[in-house]
Amino acid sequence: MDTLTAKSPEDKTTDKKAEKISGSQAILDILIREGVDTIFGYPGGAIMPVYDALYNYHKYFNHILVRHEQCAAHAAQGYARVSGKTGVVFSTSGPGATNLVTGLADAMIDSTPMVCFTGQVFAHLLGTDAFQETDVINVTSPVTKWNYQITNAEEIPEVLAKAFFIAKSGRPGPVLIDVTKNAQTQLFDFKGYEPCEHIRSYRPKPLIRKKFVEDAAAMINEAKKPLVIFGQGIILGKAEKEFREFIEKGGLPAAWTILGLSALPSDHPLNVGMLGMHGNYAPNVLTNDCDVLIAVGMRFDDRVTGRLDKYAKQARVIHLDIDPSEIDKNVKADVPVWGDCKDTLPMLTKLIHKKEHAAWLKKFRELQKQEFEKCINVELNPTTEVLTMGEVVKVINELTDGKSVIVSDVGQHQMVACRYAKFNQSMSNVTSGGLGTMGFGLPAAIGAKLGAPNRTVIAILGDGGFQMTLQELGTIMQNKIDLKILILNNHFLGMVRQWQDLFMEKRYSFTDIESPDFVALASAYNIDSKRVESREFLKAAVQEMLKHKGPYLLEVKVGKENNVFPMVPQGCSVSEIRLS
Amino acid sequence: MKKDFTITVYTEDRVGMVSRISNIFSRRKINIEYLNTAPSEVEGIHRFTIVINESLEVVRKLLRIIEKQVDVLKAYSNTDEEIIWQEVALYKVSSETITEKVKVERLLNEYGARAVAIRKDYIVFETTGHSEESKKLIKFFEPYGLIEFVRGARVAIIKNSHGFHEKVKEFEKKQPTENFETTEVEDDKAVFSL
Numbered sequence A: 001m002d003t004l005t006a007k008s009p010e011d012k013t014t015d016k017k018a019e020k021i022s023g024s025q026a027i028l029d030i031l032i033r034e035g036v037d038t039i040f041g042y043p044g045g046a047i048m049p050v051y052d053a054l055y056n057y058h059k060y061f062n063h064i065l066v067r068h069e070q071c072a073a074h075a076a077q078g079y080a081r082v083s084g085k086t087g088v089v090f091s092t093s094g095p096g097a098t099n100l101v102t103g104l105a106d107a108m109i110d111s112t113p114m115v116c117f118t119g120q121v122f123a124h125l126l127g128t129d130a131f132q133e134t135d136v137i138n139v140t141s142p143v144t145k146w147n148y149q150i151t152n153a154e155e156i157p158e159v160l161a162k163a164f165f166i167a168k169s170g171r172p173g174p175v176l177i178d179v180t181k182n183a184q185t186q187l188f189d190f191k192g193y194e195p196c197e198h199i200r201s202y203r204p205k206p207l208i209r210k211k212f213v214e215d216a217a218a219m220i221n222e223a224k225k226p227l228v229i230f231g232q233g234i235i236l237g238k239a240e241k242e243f244r245e246f247i248e249k250g251g252l253p254a255a256w257t258i259l260g261l262s263a264l265p266s267d268h269p270l271n272v273g274m275l276g277m278h279g280n281y282a283p284n285v286l287t288n289d290c291d292v293l294i295a296v297g298m299r300f301d302d303r304v305t306g307r308l309d310k311y312a313k314q315a316r317v318i319h320l321d322i323d324p325s326e327i328d329k330n331v332k333a334d335v336p337v338w339g340d341c342k343d344t345l346p347m348l349t350k351l352i353h354k355k356e357h358a359a360w361l362k363k364f365r366e367l368q369k370q371e372f373e374k375c376i377n378v379e380l381n382p383t384t385e386v387l388t389m390g391e392v393v394k395v396i397n398e399l400t401d402g403k404s405v406i407v408s409d410v411g412q413h414q415m416v417a418c419r420y421a422k423f424n425q426s427m428s429n430v431t432s433g434g435l436g437t438m439g440f441g442l443p444a445a446i447g448a449k450l451g452a453p454n455r456t457v458i459a460i461l462g463d464g465g466f467q468m469t470l471q472e473l474g475t476i477m478q479n480k481i482d483l484k485i486l487i488l489n490n491h492f493l494g495m496v497r498q499w500q501d502l503f504m505e506k507r508y509s510f511t512d513i514e515s516p517d518f519v520a521l522a523s524a525y526n527i528d529s530k531r532v533e534s535r536e537f538l539k540a541a542v543q544e545m546l547k548h549k550g551p552y553l554l555e556v557k558v559g560k561e562n563n564v565f566p567m568v569p570q571g572c573s574v575s576e577i578r579l580s
Numbered sequence B: 001m002k003k004d005f006t007i008t009v010y011t012e013d014r015v016g017m018v019s020r021i022s023n024i025f026s027r028r029k030i031n032i033e034y035l036n037t038a039p040s041e042v043e044g045i046h047r048f049t050i051v052i053n054e055s056l057e058v059v060r061k062l063l064r065i066i067e068k069q070v071d072v073l074k075a076y077s078n079t080d081e082e083i084i085w086q087e088v089a090l091y092k093v094s095s096e097t098i099t100e101k102v103k104v105e106r107l108l109n110e111y112g113a114r115a116v117a118i119r120k121d122y123i124v125f126e127t128t129g130h131s132e133e134s135k136k137l138i139k140f141f142e143p144y145g146l147i148e149f150v151r152g153a154r155v156a157i158i159k160n161s162h163g164f165h166e167k168v169k170e171f172e173k174k175q176p177t178e179n180f181e182t183t184e185v186e187d188d189k190a191v192f193s194l
């Protein structure tokens, strides 16, 4: 791929007069100007003019032909999550567009910047039930930060500038641009491109109120038992350093949501672990013991809070968030610190006193010990014959030294991966948090590898979730994507089975799932693969996978009916967390 | 406690705004009692007037979500005491019965109704006011055969508002000036309010 200086192949620099170009060409020129070099997509009738233009621009873009539009969206998400750039998707109208919906919903709830282009029927056919016409604007309105239908090529420069600005700024999110076919082919005077910096009706960052920052600092300074809980806001705000300085000065124990994971190194002394349903014992229990709860860039999802009327009732709550609609949404904030935490954290750090909170931290260590004996040790150093998911993750930790990108799907393996994977670099954990989309893992890992080509990317998948998007093995094959696919096969839809086990008297209603021979399947796609069923071969097999040049699939057979603990049963308070 | 709130929303004049805004309510299964949308006094900006029956807490959350929409400039909420509002209503009544049995004159005085169309077979009356009054008039007409009735959505003027002209100028700026950062009524956590 060439480096990108916005010169389209068609651009004849000798001829200075504004030339008429097609809408499709303008779209691609603008993508170059926006620094886009990777596109995930799938062609079809209504977007063919764009693909035709792409034929001339192939040197400027790495276009990845996925096997399903949903996966284009998830790949764009994975790409965005590890690179901090905006993911870009092309798809056709009708079924192509509706196939994007799951990915849009996932990106919306997990605040992932993405710009999706959908083709649309000719403007004069809108509303006639034309072939492959879907009202994609209305279908996607609840799952996009912004969407817009372009029916005239003249609109392209301004609308695309807005699209990229909106997707990336403030609380990021997906934007969908629907382009009718006539606008794609229409020739127009392209007068140049101006990136957007301001939209009068849109405030990406609320004004910081100094008083709230001061109130928050005073509250933190008074606290005897402060607890920080953080989410993806730190990563999206690129505020990892500011965050560390904040907790280190205040001696503040910090626990994370699964989207905040990797923002703080796993072995940081103030990292007290994971929050929520399958999180660590100490931060869950002590949420109901702390005196000041400081939430940073997180949104109090119900999987994190458990029962709300018994959540941190004793504590005063400080909430730092860029999105004002998150404040008071689930948990009432005593002090709402609006703003980008990149800006507000240093303001707070300045005002707080240097402290240690040694006795309070000791409480975390004590509970950690209990959890280690009852859960962690059993999972990581099992004495049973069957393999556990945790010991597989432990081997990965040993062999990768916390440097790889871990992409997980949804289910037990996801919780185990998030609980046990070690990270010493931010933007390293990619998972579908808010939507819990099975099938997310494999395509997101493809995107992650393209977004972080120099890093090892490991997709940790369940046998169920893998089968939701396994067609992407074709994408991996065709594009030779050097991805490590690890299937933790328990022959069940494990997480649902766990609930049936614990709360529905083991009535395993449709949760046993048969799978094809994954090794044979991989070889059909020309992907090297192996299956491991016993402990003695585990480490060597993971080693081989990691050393292998190019894509590799490793299936590990794990205990069929192992459960993930600790667990906060639904409807229970976080301090009612069960260790077994 | 639930009560009527009148939500005023200023948006860009754009296709699809009604659905984006109404989605916010329908997603939460909140019924919209009245919805009026029309161009505001400022060119290019539409004004929505939405009436819902909800608690203050829910209304506050809704306002923030409405304002979060990229094409929304500003949203306000007000109780009935804080606004002057009017609703138009039209009544089509058979001319025969009404002229025979009722003194149209009396009707006009008592209910503040106005005859806007007088035909051989029917008369159309109009009232502008509050819904309690129109409800009374409907009751009154019932025995004489009310053929058709329609009520317009509420429109409301906010008593303590200074209008939107000046505010738009602040929105045009990248950062609004500090003194525009005032506190909203009943919301000590207002983000920034213009």
Ligand SMILES: Cc1ncc(C[n+]2csc(CCOP(=O)(O)OP(=O)(O)O)c2C)c(N)n1
Pocket: A409, A410, A411, A412, A413, A414, A436, A437, A438, A439, A461, A462, A463, A464, A465, A466, A488, A490, A492, A493, A494, A495, A496
């Ligand atoms: C698209 C979708 N459908 C259904 C679910 C509900 N669900 C959550 S976890 C899970 C089981 C996942 O099984 P598997 O992929 O084998 O992973 P495991 O839990 O066994 O690790 C299911 C069905 C979901 N999250 N997403």
